[in-house]
Each structure stands twice: as structure tokens, then as C-alpha cells.
Amino acid sequence: MQDTSAVIVISSHVVRGSVGNRAAVFALETLGFPVWAMPTVVLPWHPGHGPSTRLTFPESDFDKAIDDLIRAPWLGEVKAVLTGYFGNAAQPRSVARLVRALKEKNPDLLYVCDPVMGDLGGLYIPQATAEAIRDELIPLATIATPNRYELAWLSGAPLETNNAIMDAAVALGPPRILVTSAVPMMVGGTGNLYLTGKHALLAEHRLIDNPPNGLGDLLGALFLGRILAGMDEEKALQLATASVFEILARTAKRGGDELTLETDASSLSTPMAMVQMRRLIHPLQKGRR
Numbered sequence: 001m002q003d004t005s006a007v008i009v010i011s012s013h014v015v016r017g018s019v020g021n022r023a024a025v026f027a028l029e030t031l032g033f034p035v036w037a038m039p040t041v042v043l044p045w046h047p048g049h050g051p052s053t054r055l056t057f058p059e060s061d062f063d064k065a066i067d068d069l070i071r072a073p074w075l076g077e078v079k080a081v082l083t084g085y086f087g088n089a090a091q092p093r094s095v096a097r098l099v100r101a102l103k104e105k106n107p108d109l110l111y112v113c114d115p116v117m118g119d120l121g122g123l124y125i126p127q128a129t130a131e132a133i134r135d136e137l138i139p140l141a142t143i144a145t146p147n148r149y150e151l152a153w154l155s156g157a158p159l160e161t162n163n164a165i166m167d168a169a170v171a172l173g174p175p176r177i178l179v180t181s182a183v184p185m186m187v188g189g190t191g192n193l194y195l196t197g198k199h200a201l202l203a204e205h206r207l208i209d210n211p212p213n214g215l216g217d218l219l220g221a222l223f224l225g226r227i228l229a230g231m232d233e234e235k236a237l238q239l240a241t242a243s244v245f246e247i248l249a250r251t252a253k254r255g256g257d258e259l260t261l262e263t264d265a266s267s268l269s270t271p272m273a274m275v276q277m278r279r280l281i282h283p284l285q286k287g288r289r
Helices: 021-030 059-070 092-107 127-139 150-157 161-173 216-227 233-252 264-270
Strands: 006-014 037-045 078-083 111-115 176-182 188-193 202-208 276-279
Touching: 006 021, 006 216, 021 037, 021 161, 021 216, 021 264, 037 059, 059 092, 078 216, 092 111, 092 127, 111 127, 127 150, 127 176, 150 161, 150 176, 161 176, 161 188, 176 216, 188 233, 202 233, 216 233, 233 264, 233 276
Parallel strands: 006 037, 006 078, 078 111
Antiparallel strands: 176 188, 188 202, 202 276
């Protein structure tokens, strides 16, 4: 079904839990992809569980490690890059160099940028880091996967409707955008809105209160894996959404405070959960632009 295309995943690493690289790497490897995993910071656990020591890298060392990757003899194996949480404003600039070098070798490289920067409460990273992600990485992205609140910050406007979300997604620039926490059409639901140059798709499922962290990391990795495997975008969105919902529901049923990926690995590869798929009217087809 797929070759052994490698994926470089660059995000945070936690000792305990399933967020950042811990979620993305497990998901991609479960789908059969070799992963080069590079941490941006190391934390004992997600900050949502309380204060802990933050292990960081000197900017020059991180930059040198990126240089190592750029000249690695195996770089031709890499078919995709996925980025998430960054520890400072210098890291996105370093990673932009890596993505550009990879695109020079392989113009078909898939780069998925998950701009991990905030939620309903606003930014939770320094503004300078958020601006570096916006200015350095978003323009290079094949697919961007912001949540609604991150997209609102990037666009500078509140996004209270799916029409507003779609307008902001078109204006942002990347050819494909997957927006989580979209406005649901079903009562008691939540949705992932996917926009390409011609399609607007909404994948919805039941909302589960107080979810563990890591859902965005997991969704971006699963969607990338399905696209890399050659699946059409609508099916990829449906399966990735179903996997995340199924694992979330099972974790919640167990009362877990972290996603139970190791217990529910089958949900990553063969999810059974039902997802409501809807086709929306693309903003460029409405004559509103």
C-alpha cells in the first residue's frame, strides 16, 4: 500500500504522556512509517498537569543539529515533515532552512505545519515564537493544521462561523488547511474543517468534555500518514477524525488523564467510530471574493 517514506517530526517531548512527539511518532510508526524524531523541548509531563522542569537546547546547538540533518546521507528517504510545538523563536527559523533544503531535493515534499501556539484562552507561547511560526513556517506549509483559535490569531479576526473560518483559511496561504475545533453543525458535536483549493469538508463527531491533551498532535500525524499512503483527502480526513474520536472516547471511559495510544493502537490503523462527513460550499464558489 505504501513505501517506507520517512517522516521528520519536530515538536516537544514529554517523559510521561502522549502529546507532541510522543503522540505523533507513535501514530506514524503504527501506520508503518519510519520517523526521525527531533525534540524542541523536553518536559517531564504536559504543563497542564502542573509545573515541571523545562529542558531546553541552546539555540546554536539546535541550529547545528538542523545542519546535521540537512547534510545527512539518508535525507533522500524523507518524504514529509511535521512540526508542532517550538521552544523559542529561533527554532522555527532553523526548521525553515531544513524544509527549504528538503524541498530543493524533493519538490513533492509534504510539509505539515501544526502551529501549536494557543487555544480559547489566547496564546500560550511567547508572541515572538508565534510570529516566527507565522512568518517562517506557514508560507512553506503544504498543509497547515491550526485549531480555530490559532487560525483566529493568525488572521487577526474572531472566527465565529465556518464561513469566517474558511475565509481566514483561504487568506492564510497554504494550499490545504485542516482546522480543528470548527463550528459544529450537529448538536453536541465538534468538527474538523478541511479546505483545499476546491473542496470544503467538515468531519464531525460527538463532543467529549475535558479531553486529554494531544488531540491536535495526533490528528495531524494521522492525516499526514493517510495522505502519504496515497489515500484520497476525504477518506483520509474521515479515518483520521474517527481514530482520534475513538481513542478519545475510550480514554474518557477509562478515566485516563492522557491519551491511551498504546492500549488503543488498533484505533489508529482501523478505527470503527462513526464520523459525520459534510460537504460545505467553498468560499471561492460563493462569489464572496
